[in-house]
Amino acid sequence: MQKQNRHLPAFLLLLLLDGEAHGGTLWSKLKSLLPDQWNIDSGAVYRTLRDLEERGSVSSQWMTEESGPAKRVYAITQKGLEELYEWRKDILLRKQSLEIFLSRFDEHVRSGRLHEDA
Structure with missing residues:
Protein backbone atom coordinates (compact mmCIF):
# COMPACT_ATOMS: atom_id res chain seq x y z
CA MET A 1 0.00 0.00 0.00
CA GLN A 2 3.00 2.32 0.39
CA LYS A 3 3.69 4.78 -2.40
CA GLN A 4 7.15 5.83 -1.29
CA ASN A 5 8.45 6.42 -4.81
CA ARG A 6 5.88 9.18 -5.32
CA HIS A 7 8.29 11.69 -3.79
CA LEU A 8 11.45 10.23 -5.31
CA PRO A 9 11.77 13.09 -7.85
CA ALA A 10 11.54 15.64 -5.03
CA PHE A 11 14.29 13.92 -3.05
CA LEU A 12 16.55 13.60 -6.09
CA LEU A 13 16.14 17.28 -6.93
CA LEU A 14 16.84 18.17 -3.30
CA LEU A 15 20.03 16.09 -3.28
CA LEU A 16 21.17 17.72 -6.52
CA LEU A 17 21.11 21.09 -4.74
CA ASP A 18 24.33 19.87 -3.09
CA GLY A 19 25.97 19.65 -6.51
CA GLU A 20 26.09 17.42 -9.53
CA ALA A 21 26.26 13.68 -8.95
CA HIS A 22 25.90 10.40 -10.78
CA GLY A 23 22.99 8.05 -10.22
CA GLY A 24 24.89 5.62 -7.99
CA THR A 25 25.92 8.39 -5.62
CA LEU A 26 22.35 9.70 -5.47
CA TRP A 27 21.03 6.20 -4.78
CA SER A 28 23.53 5.75 -1.92
CA LYS A 29 22.58 9.10 -0.42
CA LEU A 30 18.88 8.24 -0.61
CA LYS A 31 19.46 4.91 1.10
CA SER A 32 21.27 6.60 3.98
CA LEU A 33 18.79 9.49 4.22
CA LEU A 34 15.43 7.71 4.03
CA PRO A 35 13.88 4.96 6.18
CA ASP A 36 14.74 1.37 5.26
CA GLN A 37 11.07 0.70 4.52
CA TRP A 38 11.36 2.73 1.32
CA ASN A 39 13.39 -0.05 -0.37
CA ILE A 40 14.38 2.17 -3.27
CA ASP A 41 16.09 0.20 -6.00
CA SER A 42 18.70 1.75 -8.26
CA GLY A 43 16.50 1.17 -11.32
CA ALA A 44 13.83 3.48 -9.89
CA VAL A 45 16.47 6.17 -9.33
CA TYR A 46 17.72 5.97 -12.92
CA ARG A 47 14.18 5.90 -14.35
CA THR A 48 13.26 8.95 -12.30
CA LEU A 49 16.42 10.79 -13.35
CA ARG A 50 15.60 10.03 -16.98
CA ASP A 51 12.05 11.38 -16.48
CA LEU A 52 13.41 14.50 -14.77
CA GLU A 53 15.79 15.05 -17.66
CA GLU A 54 13.05 14.57 -20.27
CA ARG A 55 11.01 17.35 -18.67
CA GLY A 56 14.06 19.63 -18.33
CA SER A 57 14.39 19.55 -14.54
CA VAL A 58 17.88 18.04 -14.64
CA SER A 59 20.62 17.98 -17.22
CA SER A 60 23.30 15.36 -17.61
CA GLN A 61 26.66 14.83 -19.22
CA TRP A 62 29.03 11.91 -19.50
CA MET A 63 32.14 12.14 -17.33
CA THR A 64 35.13 10.27 -18.73
CA GLU A 65 37.99 11.94 -16.84
CA GLU A 66 38.06 9.37 -14.02
CA SER A 67 39.42 5.87 -14.48
CA GLY A 68 36.85 3.17 -15.14
CA PRO A 69 33.69 3.37 -17.21
CA ALA A 70 32.13 6.70 -18.14
CA LYS A 71 29.47 7.93 -15.72
CA ARG A 72 26.47 10.11 -16.43
CA VAL A 73 26.50 13.06 -14.03
CA TYR A 74 23.28 14.94 -13.28
CA ALA A 75 22.72 18.57 -12.30
CA ILE A 76 19.58 20.47 -11.36
CA THR A 77 18.37 23.10 -13.83
CA GLN A 78 16.37 26.29 -13.34
CA LYS A 79 13.24 24.33 -14.26
CA GLY A 80 14.25 21.76 -11.63
CA LEU A 81 14.46 24.50 -9.00
CA GLU A 82 10.96 25.63 -9.94
CA GLU A 83 9.74 22.02 -9.72
CA LEU A 84 11.37 21.69 -6.30
CA TYR A 85 9.35 24.66 -5.05
CA GLU A 86 6.18 23.00 -6.38
CA TRP A 87 7.13 19.79 -4.56
CA ARG A 88 7.54 21.81 -1.35
CA LYS A 89 4.02 23.21 -1.69
CA ASP A 90 2.61 19.76 -2.39
CA ILE A 91 4.46 18.17 0.54
CA LEU A 92 3.35 20.91 2.95
CA LEU A 93 -0.28 20.38 1.96
CA ARG A 94 0.08 16.60 2.35
CA LYS A 95 1.80 17.07 5.71
CA GLN A 96 -1.13 19.17 6.96
CA SER A 97 -3.61 16.56 5.74
CA ASP A 117 -2.02 -2.47 17.90
CA ALA A 118 -4.80 -3.78 15.61
Missing part, protein backbone atom coordinates in the same frame (compact mmCIF):
# COMPACT_ATOMS: atom_id res chain seq x y z
CA LEU A 98 -1.65 13.72 7.32
CA GLU A 99 -1.44 15.57 10.63
CA ILE A 100 -5.24 15.93 10.58
CA PHE A 101 -5.60 12.21 9.86
CA LEU A 102 -3.18 11.20 12.65
CA SER A 103 -4.85 13.54 15.13
CA ARG A 104 -8.32 12.12 14.38
CA PHE A 105 -7.00 8.56 14.44
CA ASP A 106 -5.33 9.14 17.83
CA GLU A 107 -8.60 10.58 19.16
CA HIS A 108 -10.31 7.30 18.27
CA VAL A 109 -7.53 5.30 19.95
CA ARG A 110 -7.78 7.41 23.11
CA SER A 111 -11.57 7.03 23.18
CA GLY A 112 -11.27 3.25 22.89
CA ARG A 113 -13.01 2.98 19.51
CA LEU A 114 -9.73 1.77 17.99
CA HIS A 115 -6.82 -0.19 19.37
CA GLU A 116 -3.44 1.06 18.22
Whole structure:
Protein backbone atom coordinates (compact mmCIF):
# COMPACT_ATOMS: atom_id res chain seq x y z
CA MET A 1 0.00 0.00 0.00
CA GLN A 2 3.00 2.32 0.39
CA LYS A 3 3.69 4.78 -2.40
CA GLN A 4 7.15 5.83 -1.29
CA ASN A 5 8.45 6.42 -4.81
CA ARG A 6 5.88 9.18 -5.32
CA HIS A 7 8.29 11.69 -3.79
CA LEU A 8 11.45 10.23 -5.31
CA PRO A 9 11.77 13.09 -7.85
CA ALA A 10 11.54 15.64 -5.03
CA PHE A 11 14.29 13.92 -3.05
CA LEU A 12 16.55 13.60 -6.09
CA LEU A 13 16.14 17.28 -6.93
CA LEU A 14 16.84 18.17 -3.30
CA LEU A 15 20.03 16.09 -3.28
CA LEU A 16 21.17 17.72 -6.52
CA LEU A 17 21.11 21.09 -4.74
CA ASP A 18 24.33 19.87 -3.09
CA GLY A 19 25.97 19.65 -6.51
CA GLU A 20 26.09 17.42 -9.53
CA ALA A 21 26.26 13.68 -8.95
CA HIS A 22 25.90 10.40 -10.78
CA GLY A 23 22.99 8.05 -10.22
CA GLY A 24 24.89 5.62 -7.99
CA THR A 25 25.92 8.39 -5.62
CA LEU A 26 22.35 9.70 -5.47
CA TRP A 27 21.03 6.20 -4.78
CA SER A 28 23.53 5.75 -1.92
CA LYS A 29 22.58 9.10 -0.42
CA LEU A 30 18.88 8.24 -0.61
CA LYS A 31 19.46 4.91 1.10
CA SER A 32 21.27 6.60 3.98
CA LEU A 33 18.79 9.49 4.22
CA LEU A 34 15.43 7.71 4.03
CA PRO A 35 13.88 4.96 6.18
CA ASP A 36 14.74 1.37 5.26
CA GLN A 37 11.07 0.70 4.52
CA TRP A 38 11.36 2.73 1.32
CA ASN A 39 13.39 -0.05 -0.37
CA ILE A 40 14.38 2.17 -3.27
CA ASP A 41 16.09 0.20 -6.00
CA SER A 42 18.70 1.75 -8.26
CA GLY A 43 16.50 1.17 -11.32
CA ALA A 44 13.83 3.48 -9.89
CA VAL A 45 16.47 6.17 -9.33
CA TYR A 46 17.72 5.97 -12.92
CA ARG A 47 14.18 5.90 -14.35
CA THR A 48 13.26 8.95 -12.30
CA LEU A 49 16.42 10.79 -13.35
CA ARG A 50 15.60 10.03 -16.98
CA ASP A 51 12.05 11.38 -16.48
CA LEU A 52 13.41 14.50 -14.77
CA GLU A 53 15.79 15.05 -17.66
CA GLU A 54 13.05 14.57 -20.27
CA ARG A 55 11.01 17.35 -18.67
CA GLY A 56 14.06 19.63 -18.33
CA SER A 57 14.39 19.55 -14.54
CA VAL A 58 17.88 18.04 -14.64
CA SER A 59 20.62 17.98 -17.22
CA SER A 60 23.30 15.36 -17.61
CA GLN A 61 26.66 14.83 -19.22
CA TRP A 62 29.03 11.91 -19.50
CA MET A 63 32.14 12.14 -17.33
CA THR A 64 35.13 10.27 -18.73
CA GLU A 65 37.99 11.94 -16.84
CA GLU A 66 38.06 9.37 -14.02
CA SER A 67 39.42 5.87 -14.48
CA GLY A 68 36.85 3.17 -15.14
CA PRO A 69 33.69 3.37 -17.21
CA ALA A 70 32.13 6.70 -18.14
CA LYS A 71 29.47 7.93 -15.72
CA ARG A 72 26.47 10.11 -16.43
CA VAL A 73 26.50 13.06 -14.03
CA TYR A 74 23.28 14.94 -13.28
CA ALA A 75 22.72 18.57 -12.30
CA ILE A 76 19.58 20.47 -11.36
CA THR A 77 18.37 23.10 -13.83
CA GLN A 78 16.37 26.29 -13.34
CA LYS A 79 13.24 24.33 -14.26
CA GLY A 80 14.25 21.76 -11.63
CA LEU A 81 14.46 24.50 -9.00
CA GLU A 82 10.96 25.63 -9.94
CA GLU A 83 9.74 22.02 -9.72
CA LEU A 84 11.37 21.69 -6.30
CA TYR A 85 9.35 24.66 -5.05
CA GLU A 86 6.18 23.00 -6.38
CA TRP A 87 7.13 19.79 -4.56
CA ARG A 88 7.54 21.81 -1.35
CA LYS A 89 4.02 23.21 -1.69
CA ASP A 90 2.61 19.76 -2.39
CA ILE A 91 4.46 18.17 0.54
CA LEU A 92 3.35 20.91 2.95
CA LEU A 93 -0.28 20.38 1.96
CA ARG A 94 0.08 16.60 2.35
CA LYS A 95 1.80 17.07 5.71
CA GLN A 96 -1.13 19.17 6.96
CA SER A 97 -3.61 16.56 5.74
CA LEU A 98 -1.65 13.72 7.32
CA GLU A 99 -1.44 15.57 10.63
CA ILE A 100 -5.24 15.93 10.58
CA PHE A 101 -5.60 12.21 9.86
CA LEU A 102 -3.18 11.20 12.65
CA SER A 103 -4.85 13.54 15.13
CA ARG A 104 -8.32 12.12 14.38
CA PHE A 105 -7.00 8.56 14.44
CA ASP A 106 -5.33 9.14 17.83
CA GLU A 107 -8.60 10.58 19.16
CA HIS A 108 -10.31 7.30 18.27
CA VAL A 109 -7.53 5.30 19.95
CA ARG A 110 -7.78 7.41 23.11
CA SER A 111 -11.57 7.03 23.18
CA GLY A 112 -11.27 3.25 22.89
CA ARG A 113 -13.01 2.98 19.51
CA LEU A 114 -9.73 1.77 17.99
CA HIS A 115 -6.82 -0.19 19.37
CA GLU A 116 -3.44 1.06 18.22
CA ASP A 117 -2.02 -2.47 17.90
CA ALA A 118 -4.80 -3.78 15.61
